Every structure is written in structure tokens, then in C-alpha cells.
Amino acid sequence: MLGGGPRLVAKRDDAIPFGFGGNKVRKLSIVAARALADGADTLITVGGIQSNHARATAATAAKLGLRCHLIANGAKPDRLTANALLDALLGAEVEYVSSRAERAPAAERRADAIRAMGGRPAVVPLGASTPEGAIGFVRAVGELLEQGVRPDVVVHATSSGGTQAGLVAGCALHGLSTRVIGVSADDPASDVERQVRAIIAGMEPLLGPSLADVAREAAVEVDDSFVGGGYGVPTPASTEAQQLAARAEALFVDHTYTAKALAALISYVRDGRIPSDATVVFWHTGGQVGLFA
Numbered sequence: 001m002l003g004g005g006p007r008l009v010a011k012r013d014d015a016i017p018f019g020f021g022g023n024k025v026r027k028l029s030i031v032a033a034r035a036l037a038d039g040a041d042t043l044i045t046v047g048g049i050q051s052n053h054a055r056a057t058a059a060t061a062a063k064l065g066l067r068c069h070l071i072a073n074g075a076k077p078d079r080l081t082a083n084a085l086l087d088a089l090l091g092a093e094v095e096y097v098s099s100r101a102e103r104a105p106a107a108e109r110r111a112d113a114i115r116a117m118g119g120r121p122a123v124v125p126l127g128a129s130t131p132e133g134a135i136g137f138v139r140a141v142g143e144l145l146e147q148g149v150r151p152d153v154v155v156h157a158t159s160s161g162g163t164q165a166g167l168v169a170g171c172a173l174h175g176l177s178t179r180v181i182g183v184s185a186d187d188p189a190s191d192v193e194r195q196v197r198a199i200i201a202g203m204e205p206l207l208g209p210s211l212a213d214v215a216r217e218a219a220v221e222v223d224d225s226f227v228g229g230g231y232g233v234p235t236p237a238s239t240e241a242q243q244l245a246a247r248a249e250a251l252f253v254d255h256t257y258t259a260k261a262l263a264a265l266i267s268y269v270r271d272g273r274i275p276s277d278a279t280v281v282f283w284h285t286g287g288q289v290g291l292f293a
Contacts, residue, residue, distance in 0.1 A: 001248050005269040006278040014286040019059030022052050022286020023163045027133030028060045035122035042067040044110055045124040046103035049074045050293050053127050055083040058092035068092040071106045073099055082293040129162025131202035137166020141174055151178050153274055155265040156283035157257035158182030161195035169200055169215035182222045183261040186231040189222040196220050226264045232256040237263035254287040
């Protein structure tokens with residue numbers, strides 16, 4: 001349907017069976033294990049009202065028998081839908097703040113209040129994009145190789161940087177020369193690259209100095225030209241990508257993240273920016289719940 005080009009493969013993190021799936025499950029599997037090991041009884045995290053990460057955190061807490069507190073920027077909806085509905089079903093408490101800038105301070109205040117009452121909270125940063133969380137995607141590269149795919153290019157949606165940091169490090173540590181292209185959902189490419197590199201640098205205590213050096217030397221490629229009108233705002237290219245994926249493959253992508261990443265991949269193929277003999281992985285990071293917002 002694209003007129004020829006490279007071999008295209010989709011890595012279906014949207015089909016992970018736990019908690020409606022998505023890339024956050026891979027990261028939380030490690031971050032939540034650390035919280036449990038540290039004796040936490042509550043997970044606290046931040047995001048938008050329709051945050052995929054918040055929903056995955058609430059699901060993780062429910063499964064592990066922990067309490068969950070979410071800090072969401074925006075007004076409380078009159079009617080809960082999509083991820084916000086799932087948060088409520090999972091038993092998460094939600095505190096609403098007016099802006100993104102207020103989220104982290106509100107999370108720390110909530111953690112202090114829980115400690116004052118004798119609780120043991122663990123604050124999970126946005127997207128679980130920590131060095132430990134990114135190890136989930138180092139492991140995911142190994143999973144991909146076990147499935148028999150050695151990609152020349154990986155295209156995925158990037159925002160808080162943890163997924164891309166893990167993919168970049170994972171490819172480097174497996175000796176792959178793969179281009180990992182993160183398609184920004186919101187922030188300028190320079191900001192995303194800086195965050196990705198900071199997460200990779202933070203992996204050193206986990207990987208050891210020699211492996212950390214390999215990861216640090218890897219290229220970090222971010223494309224911010226498909227953001228359009230902003231975070232979650234559809235573009236003509238993302239709309240086309242969404243329809244094409246659904247009608248050709250029964251594959252659902254959302255305008256916040258995955259449709260824009262797929263739009264980039266489609267553009268690269270049509271423009272010949274990826275060699276026709278390449279194997280290209282579209283890493284579907286989830287987000288399909290957002291279609292029901």
C-alpha cells in the first residue's frame with residue numbers, strides 16, 4: 001500500500017496482556033519490583049487525565065496489592081472515559097492540579113503526607129522513565145532478537161525518554177548497528193535527546209562501567225517534525241497513518257503517540273529515506289485506550 005520499500009514489522013507492545021498493555025508495563029515491571037523490595041505500600045505517579053502511564057501504574061498497584069495515588073493535570077471530568085475510567089475501576093485515588101508544573105510538587109506533598117501517617121510511598125516519575133525502567137527496554141531488544149528479528153531501523157514514539165534510552169542502549173549492548181528513531185510526541189528534539197542521554201548515563205550502576213560506556217557512545221536520533229499542533233493534536237499525516245493501519249492491518253494507533261510515529265515511518269518509506277532492503281520495526285508502544293476518550 002506504500003508502493004514498495006523495506007520489510008516492515010510491528011512489535012506489538014499494545015498487545016501485552018496486562019493492564020491494557022503498552023510500553024509502560026515493561027518499565028513498571030522493574031520499577032515496581034524495586035518499590036516492593038524497598039517495602040513500599042503505595043505507588044504515586046503523575047500524568048495527564050488520560051495518561052497511559054497513570055493507568056498502567058494503577059493496574060500494577062492493584063495487581064501487587066498496593067495503594068495508588070495519581071496526580072493529574074487538568075479539571076476533573078464530568079464523566080470518566082478511557083484511561084480515567086480505568087484508573088477509577090482500578091481503585092486509584094486521583095488528585096487534580098491545574099498545570100504540568102504542579103504535578104511533581106504535588107506528588108512529593110502526597111508522599112510526605114503518607115509518610116507522616118506511617119505509610120511507605122514510592123514516587124514513580126513520569127512514564128517510569130528512570131534508568132531502572134529503561135532496563136525494561138534493554139531486555140525488550142533481547143526479546144526481539146529471540147523472535148528472529150534483527151532490525152536495521154526501529155521507529156517509535158518518544159516523550160519522557162525511557163523507552164528510547166532502553167532501545168538505544170539495548171541495541172548497542174547487543175552489538176547492533178540499528179538506527180533507533182524516536183518520533184517526538186511533544187517536546188523539541190534537543191530536549192528529548194538530552195533526557196534520553198541522561199537516562200542512559202544513569203544506567204551505569206546497573207550495567208557496570210564497561211557496558212555503560214558502550215551505551216553512552218550510541219547515537220540518539222529524535223525527529224520532532226511530526227508533532228504538528230501539539231501533544232495529542234491530530235495532524236493530516238497522523239490521521240492518514242491511523243486509517244491506513246486500521247484498514248490494512250486492523251492495527252489501532254492513537255494521535256498522541258503511535259499515529260505520529262507511524263506517520264513518520266510512512267513518510268520515510270515514501271521518500272526513500274530508508275533503504276528498500278532494510279528491515280524496519282515499528283515499535284507500537286500502546287495508547288489505544290485513548291481512542292475511547
